[in-house]
Amino acid sequence: MATTVQFTDCCYLFCIWIISTFAVRFIIRSFTNSTKFRSPPSPAALPFIGHLHLLSSTLPKSLETLAKRCGPLMQIRMGDAAFIIVSDANTAEEVLKTHDADFASKYEPGPAQQLIYRGSSFVNSPYGPYWRFIKKLCITKLFAGSQLDRFTHIREQERMKLLKFLVQRSIEGESCDLSMELEAFTNHMMYRMAMGKRCTSQAYSDQAVEIRRIIRDIMECGSKFPVIEVFSPLKKLDLFGNGKRIKDAFLRYDQKLEQIIQEYEDNRMNVGDREEKDVMDILLETYKDTNAEIKLTKNHIKYFFMEIFMAAVDTTATTLQSAMAELINRPHVFKKLREEINSVVGYNRLITESDVPNLPYLQAVLKETLRLHPPGPLLRRTCAVDKKINGYDVKAGTKIFVNVYAIMRDPNAWKEPNKFIPERFLEPGFQQMDFKGQDFRFLPFGSGRRACLGSSHASFVMPATVGSLVQCFDWKLKGVDKAGIDVVTGYTGALAHSLVCFPIIRFDPFNA
Numbered sequence: 165m166a167t168t169v170q171f172t173d174c175c176y177l178f179c180i181w182i183i184s185t186f187a188v189r190f191i192i193r194s195f196t197n198s199t200k201f202r203s204p205p206s207p208a209a210l211p212f213i214g215h216l217h218l219l220s221s222t223l224p225k226s227l228e229t230l231a232k233r234c235g236p237l238m239q240i241r242m243g244d245a246a247f248i249i250v251s252d253a254n255t256a257e258e259v260l261k262t263h264d265a266d267f268a269s270k271y272e273p274g275p276a277q278q279l280i281y282r283g284s285s286f287v288n289s290p291y292g293p294y295w296r297f298i299k300k301l302c303i304t305k306l307f308a309g310s311q312l313d314r315f316t317h318i319r320e321q322e323r324m325k326l327l328k329f330l331v332q333r334s335i336e337g338e339s340c341d342l343s344m345e346l347e348a349f350t351n352h353m354m355y356r357m358a359m360g361k362r363c364t365s366q367a368y369s370d371q372a373v374e375i376r377r378i379i380r381d382i383m384e385c386g387s388k389f390p391v392i393e394v395f396s397p398l399k400k401l402d403l404f405g406n407g408k409r410i411k412d413a414f415l416r417y418d419q420k421l422e423q424i425i426q427e428y429e430d431n432r433m434n435v436g437d438r439e440e441k442d443v444m445d446i447l448l449e450t451y452k453d454t455n456a457e458i459k460l461t462k463n464h465i466k467y468f469f470m471e472i473f474m475a476a477v478d479t480t481a482t483t484l485q486s487a488m489a490e491l492i493n494r495p496h497v498f499k500k501l502r503e504e505i506n507s508v509v510g511y512n513r514l515i516t517e518s519d520v521p522n523l524p525y526l527q528a529v530l531k532e533t534l535r536l537h538p539p540g541p542l543l544r545r546t547c548a549v550d551k552k553i554n555g556y557d558v559k560a561g562t563k564i565f566v567n568v569y570a571i572m573r574d575p576n577a578w579k580e581p582n583k584f585i586p587e588r589f590l591e592p593g594f595q596q597m598d599f600k601g602q603d604f605r606f607l608p609f610g611s612g613r614r615a616c617l618g619s620s621h622a623s624f625v626m627p628a629t630v631g632s633l634v635q636c637f638d639w640k641l642k643g644v645d646k647a648g649i650d651v652v653t654g655y656t657g658a659l660a661h662s663l664v665c666f667p668i669i670r671f672d673p674f675n676a
């Protein structure tokens with residue numbers, strides 16, 4: 165009997181010991197967690213996929229919806245990758261200004277196994293010596309103000325070519341795919357600035373088209389990766405063969421660029437000292453410079469061009485297309501804009517880049533377009549050191565998305581945020597907003613060290629182009645009542661529908 169009681173007591177004591185040990189450990193762990201490490205809030209996750217089930221086909225929009233539940237700093241897991249999402253202006257300022265240097269690195273957005281230029285990226289590079297070297301080169305030489313001035317005639321000639329084509333369409337009573345024409349226009353312009361100097365006009369046009377076709381293939385394959393393949397361990401398997409297709413396109417691009425670089429090197433004696441150097445001339449000079457701070461390789465040069473074409477062409481063409489779609493859908497805005505242009509420019513000459521400072525409504529139309537339809541809706545960063553943001557801990561190495569799509573539609577910052585109202589940019593408190601990223605409510609070109617390097621070029625090209633399309637033509641949509649402004653699946657701001665319409669001449673610049 166005595167032995168039985170002792171045995172039962174021992175069992176009780178053992179159970180109490182086990183339970184209290186776990187309870188004490190649990191209390192200590194939660195206490196130390198809450199005092200030492202405080203993760204940003206996060207919606208309930210599922211095993212393996214994390215929060216993928218909560219994300220729809222357009223990532224910026226679904227992140228905006230989740231942020232309304234979790235707040236301006238939240239943590240999301242997509243497959244095996246964790247991200248911190250920033251969704252309001254104050255938090256963006258913390259990341260992009262207060263702690264800019266600690267958040268100035270970037271990362272490749274998708275599966276990178278297909279890259280043959282691994283380690284040569286500028287746009288997605290970490291914040292280090294190579295990025296600093298190329299950024300300095302961009303600011304002082306490649307995209308410096310003086311260089312942009314030297315390219316004025318290229319921008320003008322390409323704009324006139326676009327208008328000539330549209331006038332012809334109008335005379336023939338034919339429709340045009342304006343999206344395609346705007347893409348060709350920005351591509352040709354970039355190509356000529358980048359590496360078009362040595363070509364005759366037909367040759368540069370063919371080369372530009374060929375390079376564009378390859379880069380388009382790469383971007384299309386990239387956008388076909390389902391989210392699960394981009395963000396989960398499955399990315400290594402290349403389930404749908406997109407990785408192989410991208411790699412093939414990269415190899416075609418590499419061959420093409422190799423051939424162009426060879427042509428430049430063969431003609432070097434003729435072009436070396438000439439006044440008007442294009443971007444390739446300047447990069448090859450740096451490549452040959454034995455005293456340069458960083459030894460450039462040909463892979464650096466080839467990948468730089470691919471990244472610049474990707475950064476410059478689609479962003480500018482998409483913005484032009486979105487602006488025209490919004491204007492065609494809103495005849496009263498269109499009319500008001502044409503009246504402004506007519507009152508400043510008159511009726512017998514075409515608008516020029518130098519008219520733009522005198523056309524505040526035109527500038528407001530473009531700002532409103534970029535607010536509602538940013539072509540780069542998610543800014544990417546990584547955190548270099550452990551940081552506290554908004555009272556939450558962010559570990560070194562964490563990937564960040566600053567959701568500028570959500571910030572520029574935040575109802576706490578914008579009245580009627582989902583409506584297209586250019587007049588808002590003429591009001592006090594909004595008038596001074598520009599493309600430099602200093603007001604954190606308006607970030608279409610990003611902000612801080614990694615902000616866009618082409619915003620000056622874009623602010624020359626976009627108003628002059630939209631201004632001339634409004635000054636010279638009325639527009640009638642083909643087969644639909646409203647121009648589509650939905651964006652494609654994925655994480656970019658590219659539009660899903662082409663803008664197909666009839667141009668109807670109102671002012672013919674070639675008969676002026």
Ligand code: HEM
Pocket residue numbers: 286287288299307472475476477479480483538539540543544607608609610611612613614615616617618619621622
């Ligand atoms: C409407 C036109 C454009 C828009 C809306 C746009 C937007 C952006 C955005 C949002 C970023 C990321 C900024 C950040 O993370 O803070 C970016 C980066 C960049 N953009 Fe643009 N961009 C445009 C046109 C251009 C053009 C024309 C060029 C070249 C001439 C260009 C070159 C670049 C480069 C090189 C970067 C990377 C900068 C770095 O990582 O240091 N962009 N752009």
